Amino acid sequence: MPEDIVIMKSLALRPRDVADIEAILDATPDLDLERVRTTLRAFTEALETDDFAGEFERILKRTRRG
Numbered sequence: 732m733p734e735d736i737v738i739m740k741s742l743a744l745r746p747r748d749v750a751d752i753e754a755i756l757d758a759t760p761d762l763d764l765e766r767v768r769t770t771l772r773a774f775t776e777a778l779e780t781d782d783f784a785g786e787f788e789r790i791l792k793r794t795r796r797g
Contacts (some may be wrong), residue, residue: 733759738770741787749790756794764791 733755740748756762771784 734763763765
C-alpha cells in the first residue's frame with residue numbers, strides 16, 4: 732500500500748525519501764492521509780523522538796495537499 736511506503740519514508744526523511752513521498756502524493760490522489768497521520772503520531776509518541784507527523788504535514792503543505 733502506498734500509505735505504508737509513505738509512513739516508512741517519513742520515519743527516515745532523507746532527501747530521497749522526501750522526494751519519494753512527494754512523488755507518491757502526486758501519483759496517489761486517494762491516499763489515506765488520515766491513516767498516515769495517525770500512524771506517524773503513534774510512532775512519535777511511542778518513540779518519544781522526532782515529530783514525524785509534523786514533518787509529514789510540512790511535506791503536505793509543500794505539495795499543497797494538506
